[in-house]
Structure formats: C-alpha cells, structure tokens
Amino acid sequence: MTDTIASEWWKVRTVRSTYWLLATVGAVFAVGCLSTVLMVADWDTASPSAKEAFPSADMSPLVLPFVQFCAGAFGAFALTSEYGSGMIRTTLTTVPRRGLLFTAKALVVAGLTVATGLVLTFAMLGGAGVIAGDRPAPIQPWPSLADGVPSALASAVVLTVTAIVGFGLGALLRSAAGALVTLTGLLFVLPVAATFLPADWSRPVGALTLNNLGPQLAGEVGDPVLSPVGAALVLGGYVLLALGAGAFSVLRRDA
Amino acid sequence: MCSSARSVSVVVVIEVRELTKRYGSALAVDRLSFTVKPGHVTGFLGPNGAGKSTTMRAVLGLDAPTSGEALINGRHYARSPHPMHEVGALLDAGAVHGGRTAANHLLCLARSNGIGRARVTAVLEQVGLGGVARKRVAGFSLGMKQRLGIAAALLGDPEVLLFDEPVNGLDPEGIRWIRELMRSLADEGRTVLVSSHLMSEMALTAHRVLVVGRGRLIVDTTIEELEQRYRRDVFVRSPDDRELARVLEAEGARVETPPDGGLSVHGLDAPRISELAFGAGILLHQLTPRSASLEDAYLELTDESVEYRAEGAAR
Structure with a gap:
C-alpha cells in the first residue's frame, strides 16, 4: 500500500494541472483578501447607519465556491488523466490489484485536499481577522479568532468531500469533460435550481447541496434544516455514494 | 488442471483456455486456447482486428473475458503479488501522460512496486533515452514512445514480457535493436510473447508462431515447421x-x-x-x-479471416 501511495503521490506531483489548481486557489484567496480590504476601507468612510448594514469581512462566501470547484476538478483529474491518455492500462499492468489502486488514489486526493483546505480556510480566518482589525460587528466576522475555527474546519471538510465527489465522478465517467460538467451541475446549478422549487421543497433540497452543508456542519446557521450531526451524515452519504459508484466502475469495467 | 500442466517437464508460463471476449455483438476472441513457454520468442500473428490485443489485455487482466480464462504462472495476473517482477508489458506506446517527463513517467510506475530511481536511470540508458530523460513525453516521436514503453516493461526485470506491435514507428536501427533485445531476453530463459501483423518481422525474431484470425487460433507451430509445410x-x-x-x-x-x-x-x-x-x-x-515464402504462407492462412480489406485489393 505504501508503494502504491508513493506512486500516486508522485503522479500528482508530476502533472501541471495540480500546480495550476493550487495557483488558482492562491489567486482566488488573493482576490478575496483584496475585496475584503476594499470593503473595510468603504466601511471606514460609511455613515454609522450604513455601517450597521455591512456584511462581515469573512471572505469564504466569495472564495469557497471557486475553491470547491478546484477541489472537485483535482479529484476528477486523478482518474480522468489516466483514462483520457490510456495511461490507466499501463498503470494497471504495474498495479493489477484495482482495489489497491483505487484506495491509494482516493487517499492521495483526500490527503492533499485536506492539507490544502486547512491551510486555505485558516488563512481566510486569519486574513479576515487582520483586515477587520479591531472594528466591531457586523464587519468583524467573529468575536474572537477562536470562534471562527469551527467554520474553518467545516469548510475544509466540505472541500475534501467535494474532491472525493469529483474523484467518484472521474471514476464513473472516465472523461474530464463529463466529470466537470456534472460537478458544475452539483455545485452551481443545483443550489440555484433548488430555489425555484415549491417553498416546502426548496429549503430542504437547498440544505442538502454541497455548498450549504458547510455552515450547517459548523452550526453557524440560525434555524438550520440539518443539525451539525445531520450535515455530517449527509456529507458521509456523498462520500459513500461517490466512492461506491467509482469503485464499482474501476473494479468491474474493462480498463 | 494447472497441476497437470505443471507436472510435465516444460513449464507453461502463459496459458489461455477457451478464451472468448465479446464487445456488444462483436466477437473479438472466439474460444482461443494456447500456451506460451519460456526460453524463446513466441510470435503472435494475425491481421488487424484478429483479437491479438484483446487477448493480451485479457492475459493482463485489463479486460474481463466473456468466458474462458487467461493465466500467468497458473493464476490470474490481477492477483500477482509482485506484478512488475512477474510481467512487463508494452501494449500501447501512446498510453502515457504527455505532461510528464520520461523519467517521471517511469518513476511513477517504478514506485508502485518499490523500484528505485537508479533502476529508472538504468533502463532509460538501456533503451537509448538517457539523453531525453527530462523531456516531456508529449514531444516524443512514436519510436521514442515505443522505447519508453519498452523501458517501462523492463523496469521490474520481469520473467514474462508481452509486447504488442513493438516495432511500429521504429526506424531500421530501432527495429534491429528490439529484435536483438527480444532474443536476448528469451535466451536468458524469459518468456517473450510479441504480437505483429507482419510475418516478415516474426520470421526474423520468433521461434514459434501463433497465427490467429477472427479471434480463433489458425496455426500454432514453429517457424521451421511453417517453412516445411509450405x-x-x-x-x-x-x-x-x-x-x-x-x-x-x-x-x-x-x-x-x-x-x-x-x-x-x-x-x-x-x-x-x-x-x-x-x-x-x-x-x-x-x-x-x-x-512459398512465409509471407505467402501467412497470407494464405489468414486469407479467410481478414477483417478489413481495401476494395479490389490484390490477394
């Protein structure tokens, strides 16, 4: 297993897409910081009544959707780059045990996303704290930095689950285009579509989308549909479904 | 059943039994049975679409047979404990990620079997790609990719080697090189199965030939016997x-x-x-x-089973 993980890790390190995705995450974070700086500068010159109406300096609502897409794409590329080039057949001659290969790939995808996700979400937490300085709520997102930790952890979890979902889609569809289109549907179309559902449906369906599970997992939503435990269970369901369908495709179908 | 095959004095390394593979309604391999023994080069010959590649993929566990089985050393390759030391294969030279350098491509494969960087450097030198080890594979010619694929097959110093059309895209010097390589691998007691659609190539390399057409075995014989027969x-x-x-x-x-x-x-x-x-x-x-030349013999043998033929092409 260690050898297979070492091999998969080397694969991730030696393709350009990994670095492009990391660079994109960095760029989106920079944009998030810049827009927060501008917002805080605006707040400083606003009237007292306008100050009350400001949103918080937390940049994650702006940054996370982009990064989520990057995470999903990263997961998908782990398999589609092999199926697309035919490399998978070379890989499977060197690692013919497909379950082993699938597990090693999933662990590498999850591991790198957890690490990147934690660095990013804590950088956003720290960044918002630094930029908001000692200004009061509502521009100040958290009473203290420690109060923002559950939210940062929850975001990192959701990013990782998204990467696994992308990985499962890559395994199932074997094409980068197919996986990315489906991922776009899940991340960007479904949440919007949910708002068009009848009132009784739109809230519960919306609550189940990957974008909305993070705040519920952190317990940051007033009057939530799902408790943190409920949100964790739904996220677990995403992981099980993605890995189950992906494993079935990789293990059972001809390479 | 395997034990009886093994109790005889000559070891059977690759064993294909009643192998059938269907893709939808197309029958790619039709109850194909043969064995391959160590110590010489076995040619796997047939026109395009005869089922050679499909058979090789089944032997490697890449495609699941519709029925029948393909074994290496008496078991399914998918259960091999030390895959790269047991089998090295070159199926499709283009089956590489173009963004990686030659050395990194091999290192990805080597690491999965605990093989070190020194061995990667050695096989790159052996196949003549030492100078382009740090170049991206996307810029390689077909011949260079064939050499890279052969390097990958040699990484684990395997006992069994499968090459699917390895001379495609090689220049005359490269063709001679791979011919000598395959023979020397066989002389070391390894099992070498190499597919081709060119009889002339096999006549120079192989000791034994398996001729297939439309997924069936037509002839299993030595080059010598084939020459005698014709x-x-x-x-x-x-x-x-x-x-x-x-x-x-x-x-x-x-x-x-x-x-x-x-x-x-x-x-x-x-x-x-x-x-x-x-x-x-x-x-x-x-x-x-x-x-009759071996080429004539081959054409006569496979005439019935040619899958794709140009309209009005001379026979």
Missing part, C-alpha cells in the same frame, strides 16, 4: 528437360513445365531428383527446392 516444389533445369521429365514421372513425380523453361517437380525431393538424373546420365544445371 514447401512447394523443386525447380530443375537441364539441357535434356524432356528425358528428365520422363524419368521423374516414371518415379511417380508430377512434373510441370513452366513457360519460361525448366521443370517444376512435385512429389520428389532434391536429393532423389539428383540421384535419378545421375542414374540416367542426365546433366543438371539447376536444382532448387522452393517453398
């Missing part, structure tokens, strides 16, 4: 053709007279013809046993 006639020239023909026919030979002179003798071998001529005091100017 021996046609003995061509004789003599200043006294007519008398010689009479003598030979009296011995039961069938003699034809080609328009450009000489005699085409069937049913007697060259030494016997020479004896009879000598006995009858007839001078011989030429005495040539003729066999």
Whole structure:
C-alpha cells in the first residue's frame, strides 16, 4: 500500500494541472483578501447607519465556491488523466490489484485536499481577522479568532468531500469533460435550481447541496434544516455514494 | 488442471483456455486456447482486428473475458503479488501522460512496486533515452514512445514480457535493436510473447508462431515447421528437360513445365531428383527446392479471416 501511495503521490506531483489548481486557489484567496480590504476601507468612510448594514469581512462566501470547484476538478483529474491518455492500462499492468489502486488514489486526493483546505480556510480566518482589525460587528466576522475555527474546519471538510465527489465522478465517467460538467451541475446549478422549487421543497433540497452543508456542519446557521450531526451524515452519504459508484466502475469495467 | 500442466517437464508460463471476449455483438476472441513457454520468442500473428490485443489485455487482466480464462504462472495476473517482477508489458506506446517527463513517467510506475530511481536511470540508458530523460513525453516521436514503453516493461526485470506491435514507428536501427533485445531476453530463459501483423518481422525474431484470425487460433507451430509445410516444389533445369521429365514421372513425380523453361517437380525431393538424373546420365544445371515464402504462407492462412480489406485489393 505504501508503494502504491508513493506512486500516486508522485503522479500528482508530476502533472501541471495540480500546480495550476493550487495557483488558482492562491489567486482566488488573493482576490478575496483584496475585496475584503476594499470593503473595510468603504466601511471606514460609511455613515454609522450604513455601517450597521455591512456584511462581515469573512471572505469564504466569495472564495469557497471557486475553491470547491478546484477541489472537485483535482479529484476528477486523478482518474480522468489516466483514462483520457490510456495511461490507466499501463498503470494497471504495474498495479493489477484495482482495489489497491483505487484506495491509494482516493487517499492521495483526500490527503492533499485536506492539507490544502486547512491551510486555505485558516488563512481566510486569519486574513479576515487582520483586515477587520479591531472594528466591531457586523464587519468583524467573529468575536474572537477562536470562534471562527469551527467554520474553518467545516469548510475544509466540505472541500475534501467535494474532491472525493469529483474523484467518484472521474471514476464513473472516465472523461474530464463529463466529470466537470456534472460537478458544475452539483455545485452551481443545483443550489440555484433548488430555489425555484415549491417553498416546502426548496429549503430542504437547498440544505442538502454541497455548498450549504458547510455552515450547517459548523452550526453557524440560525434555524438550520440539518443539525451539525445531520450535515455530517449527509456529507458521509456523498462520500459513500461517490466512492461506491467509482469503485464499482474501476473494479468491474474493462480498463 | 494447472497441476497437470505443471507436472510435465516444460513449464507453461502463459496459458489461455477457451478464451472468448465479446464487445456488444462483436466477437473479438472466439474460444482461443494456447500456451506460451519460456526460453524463446513466441510470435503472435494475425491481421488487424484478429483479437491479438484483446487477448493480451485479457492475459493482463485489463479486460474481463466473456468466458474462458487467461493465466500467468497458473493464476490470474490481477492477483500477482509482485506484478512488475512477474510481467512487463508494452501494449500501447501512446498510453502515457504527455505532461510528464520520461523519467517521471517511469518513476511513477517504478514506485508502485518499490523500484528505485537508479533502476529508472538504468533502463532509460538501456533503451537509448538517457539523453531525453527530462523531456516531456508529449514531444516524443512514436519510436521514442515505443522505447519508453519498452523501458517501462523492463523496469521490474520481469520473467514474462508481452509486447504488442513493438516495432511500429521504429526506424531500421530501432527495429534491429528490439529484435536483438527480444532474443536476448528469451535466451536468458524469459518468456517473450510479441504480437505483429507482419510475418516478415516474426520470421526474423520468433521461434514459434501463433497465427490467429477472427479471434480463433489458425496455426500454432514453429517457424521451421511453417517453412516445411509450405514447401512447394523443386525447380530443375537441364539441357535434356524432356528425358528428365520422363524419368521423374516414371518415379511417380508430377512434373510441370513452366513457360519460361525448366521443370517444376512435385512429389520428389532434391536429393532423389539428383540421384535419378545421375542414374540416367542426365546433366543438371539447376536444382532448387522452393517453398512459398512465409509471407505467402501467412497470407494464405489468414486469407479467410481478414477483417478489413481495401476494395479490389490484390490477394
């Protein structure tokens, strides 16, 4: 297993897409910081009544959707780059045990996303704290930095689950285009579509989308549909479904 | 069943039994059975679409057989404990991620089996790609990719080697190189199975040939036997053709007279013809046993089973 993980890790390190995705995450974070700086500068010159109406300096609502897409794409590329080039057949001659290969790939995808996700979400937490300085709520997102930790952890979890979902889609569809289109549907179309559902449906369906599970997992939503435990269970369901369908495709179908 | 195969003195390394593979309604391999033994190069011959690649993929566990099985050392390759030390394969030279350098591509494969960087450098040197180890594979020619694929197959120093059309895209020097490589691998006691659609190539490399067409085994024989089987006639020239023909026919030979002179003798071998001529005091100017070329033999064998043929192409 260690050898297979070492091999998969080397694969991730030696393709350009990994670095492009990391660079994109960095760029989106920079944009998030810049827009927060501008917002805080605006707040400083606003009237007292306008100050009350400001949103918080937390940049994650702006940054996370982009990064989520990057995470999903990263997961998908782990398999589609092999199926697309035919490399998978070379890989499977060197690692013919497909379950082993699938597990090693999933662990590498999850591991790198957890690490990147934690660095990013804590950088956003720290960044918002630094930029908001000692200004009061509502521009100040958290009473203290420690109060923002559950939210940062929850975001990192959701990013990782998204990467696994992308990985499962890559395994199932074997094409980068197919996986990315489906991922776009899940991340960007479904949440919007949910708002068009009848009132009784739109809230519960919306609550189940990957974008909305993070705040519920952190317990940051007033009057939530799902408790943190409920949100964790739904996220677990995403992981099980993605890995189950992906494993079935990789293990059972001809390479 | 395996134990009986193993108890005989010659070890069977690759064993394909009643292998059938269907893709939808297309039958790619049809109850194919054969064995491959170590110590020499076995050629796997057939026209395009004969099922060679499908069979190789089944042997490697990449495609699941519809029925039947393909075993390496008596078990399914998917259960091999040390895959790269057991089997090295080059199926499709293009099956690489173009964004990686040659060295990194091999390192990805090597690491999965605990093989170190030194071995990667060694095989790159061995196949003549030492100078481009740090170049991206996307810029490689087909011939260079073939060499890279062969390097990958050699990484684990395997006992069994499968090469699917390895000479495609190689220049004459490269073709000679791979021919010698395959022979030396076999001479070391390894099992080498190499597919090709060119008889001429196999005649120079292989000891044994498996000829397949439309997914079925047509012939399993040695190159030598194939040449014997397709021996046609003995061509004789003599200043006294007519008398010689009479003598030979009296011995039961069938003699034809080609328009450009000489005699085409069937049913007697060259030494016997020479004896009879000598006995009858007839001078011989030429005495040539003729066999159909292996190429002709191959075309005749596979004629029925050619899947794709140009309209009106000469047979």
